[in-house]
Amino acid sequence: MTRIVPPLARFAVSATPSADALDVACLSALDWLAVGLAGTGEEVAVLLRGMLAEEAGQGAAHGFGYGHGLPPRDAAWLNGATSHALDYDDTHFANIGHPSVAVFPAALAVGEAHCAQLSQVIEAALVGMELSIRVGLWLGRDHYQVGFHQTATAGAFGACAAAGRLLGLDEGAMAQALGLAATQAAGLKAQFGTMGKPLNAGLAARCGVESAQLVARGFTSDPLALDGPFGFGATHHGQEQHGPALEGLGETWIFESVSHKFHACCHGLHAALEALREVDVAAPEIADLIVHTHPRWMSVCNQPAPDTGLGAKFSYRVALAMAATGHDTAKLESFSGATCADPRVIELRDRIRVQEDAGLSEMQARLEVVLKNGHRMEAAHDLDAPLPIEARRDRILSKAGALLGEERLTPLRRAIEGDVAAAELGALIAG
Numbered sequence: 001m002t003r004i005v006p007p008l009a010r011f012a013v014s015a016t017p018s019a020d021a022l023d024v025a026c027l028s029a030l031d032w033l034a035v036g037l038a039g040t041g042e043e044v045a046v047l048l049r050g051m052l053a054e055e056a057g058q059g060a061a062h063g064f065g066y067g068h069g070l071p072p073r074d075a076a077w078l079n080g081a082t083s084h085a086l087d088y089d090d091t092h093f094a095n096i097g098h099p100s101v102a103v104f105p106a107a108l109a110v111g112e113a114h115c116a117q118l119s120q121v122i123e124a125a126l127v128g129m130e131l132s133i134r135v136g137l138w139l140g141r142d143h144y145q146v147g148f149h150q151t152a153t154a155g156a157f158g159a160c161a162a163a164g165r166l167l168g169l170d171e172g173a174m175a176q177a178l179g180l181a182a183t184q185a186a187g188l189k190a191q192f193g194t195m196g197k198p199l200n201a202g203l204a205a206r207c208g209v210e211s212a213q214l215v216a217r218g219f220t221s222d223p224l225a226l227d228g229p230f231g232f233g234a235t236h237h238g239q240e241q242h243g244p245a246l247e248g249l250g251e252t253w254i255f256e257s258v259s260h261k262f263h264a265c266c267h268g269l270h271a272a273l274e275a276l277r278e279v280d281v282a283a284p285e286i287a288d289l290i291v292h293t294h295p296r297w298m299s300v301c302n303q304p305a306p307d308t309g310l311g312a313k314f315s316y317r318v319a320l321a322m323a324a325t326g327h328d329t330a331k332l333e334s335f336s337g338a339t340c341a342d343p344r345v346i347e348l349r350d351r352i353r354v355q356e357d358a359g360l361s362e363m364q365a366r367l368e369v370v371l372k373n374g375h376r377m378e379a380a381h382d383l384d385a386p387l388p389i390e391a392r393r394d395r396i397l398s399k400a401g402a403l404l405g406e407e408r409l410t411p412l413r414r415a416i417e418g419d420v421a422a423a424e425l426g427a428l429i430a431g
Contacts, residue, residue, distance in 0.1 A: 004138055004227045004242060008131055009174040011250050012161035017126050021253035023389055025126040026416055027396050028090055031260055032100040033412050034400035036083035037429060038332065040065035044195040045082040048202070052078060061109040062426035072109035073209040076159070079105035079429075081202030084151070085195075086332060087313050088403075090260045091267040092129075093363050093383070095136020095150045096296070098201065099129035099258065102155025105205035107162040110212070111422035116166055119419045124162040128208070130255045132158025134246070135226075137254075140239030144189075145296060148236060152187020152200035157226070159208020167216045179225035180211040182232040192266075192300060193311045259363070259383055262395055263329040265313035267383075268293070268301040271365035272316060274381040276323050279369055281377070283324040283348045288370040291316050295356040302354050309335040321348040330402070 017025070039045055049066050052074055061075035064082040083089060084101040092099055104125045111121035136143075136154035144150050160181040164174050184207040187200035215221070226232050233240050263273050272291050293301070293316070303315040312318040312335045319329060325344045327334045339345060360366065363383040370376050387395075400409050415425045 004245060005175050005178055005223050007246055007249060009171045012127055012131055012165055012174050013171050015127050015250050017123055018253050021126055021256050024256050024258060025122050027393055028100050028258060029122055029416055030400055030412060031090060031396050032083055032104045034403045035086050035088045036064045036079060038403040039082045039085035042085035044085050044198050048078050048081055061112040062430040064429050065431055067430045072113045073206045075109040076105040076205035076209045077202040080205035081198045084198035084201035086264060087266060088261050088264050090258050092133050092258045094133050094254055095154055096144050097136050097150035097154055099132050101201040102151055102204035103128040103132060103158040103162050106159035106208040108422060109209055110163045110166045112426045114166060116422045117419055118415060118422050118425055121422050124165040127165055128158035128162030130253055131161040133254050138241055138245035139233060140241050142237045142239050146237045147189050149187035149189050149200050152204045153185045155204035156181050156185035156207040159205045160211045163209045163212035167212050169216060173215050175223040176221050177211045177215040179223045180215060180221040181207055182225035193314050260396055262399060264332050264335055265319055266301050268297040269316060269319045271363060271381045271383050272320060273323055273329055275365050275367045275379040276320055278379040279377055283344060285371050286369060287372045289352045290368040291354045292357040292360060292366040294360050294362045295358055296362060298356050307340050308337050312340050316354045317349045317352040320352055321345045324348055
């Protein structure tokens with residue numbers, strides 16, 4: 001049987017990213033920083049910072065909103081969870097995972113501890129994010145459908161690759177580190193809509209850092225732990241699709257097609273929300289609204305009547321009712337218990353139906369709208385439609401500015417564009 005670990009280890013150690021992929025990675029770095037800093041007030045971030053403060057030790061890495069030095073694995077844990085707390089970070093639909101929140105925290109933490117430049121951190125993160133997507137493709141959709149959270153599982157291997165690259169692991173050691181990550185990688189979709197979901201991203205980042213650090217110290221593991229007979233793929237409903245996972249590895253950068261969020265909710269809702277913008281009708285005019293979506297989103301984004309902001313982020317009915325009643329789904333504060341309790345939202349929510357359609361891709365949605373005067377309208381949207389790099393940059397800058405304000409955003413942009421030391425960026429996010 002074809003092994004996947006050797007080519008992945010070789011890629012992690014020696015890949016040279018394309019200029020286009022690096023451009024997108026830099027934008028993802030800024031997007032990740034913005035959602036991480038904006039998420040410091042979320043309860044999951046506050047609780048984790050409190051726990052780390054009680055167990056305070058000495059370290060060279062920093063956390064979002066945490067001004068004391070942390071060991072790299074703890075910084076990665078905190079930053080992964082904090083940057084996913086708002087569920088406003090990027091998504092790659094090739095494996096339905098959030099690459100940045102699992103991999104950037106690991107790369108930055110290790111980069112700080114080992115005096116790397118920010119350009120080295122971003123390059124390592126890009127390699128790790130690409131690898132995480134490739135592992136997700138190898139695991140296949142069965143792995144996700146049965147209940148595993150790809151951000152946490154595939155993401156752990158990407159975090160390990162990024163950390164190992166910055167630690168200077170050779171191919172053999174990288175294979176050992178990936179094997180060690182395989183015995184720790186975990187995360188369940190059962191946590192969606194709770195603080196457990198962002199924690200999954202933090203666990204992936206911490207797993208990657210720990211695995212790479214241990215191997216760098218001489219710790220050994222079985223390189224077959226990812227793709228061997230009793231390895232991660234075989235025991236976690238992996239389909240082991242070698243073709244899609246390895247095709248063009250090192251030459252084609254799948255990460256370039258990452259999708260950034262411009263609505264503050266699960267990415268599975270975005271195509272439907274964009275389609276609703278095209279219809280542009282007010283809630284009082286709507287008699288019936290049917291959402292057609294890919295079957296896989298039915299178990300993710302179809303909470304029928306959530307009463308919390310977190311739950312609303314995973315509900316077609318509530319999110320569409322919010323948008324139609326004038327709540328701005330791009331704003332963090334729109335997703336709240338108060339919005340869920342808005343009588344106008346509830347009234348329309350109960351007239352929205354969600355139907356699966358296997359003819360749609362995971363990035364597509366179609367709406368049927370029947371008005372009270374009997375008029376019928378349809379609208380559709382495909383998130384896979386290419387977004388030029390300049391348009392993507394403009395939307396990310398607009399989003400980051402809205403989240404942070406220009407005063408906080410400007411030094412982050414200067415850090416990324418000026419290639420400062422990773423520690424300088426760490427100090428910025430610590431506040």
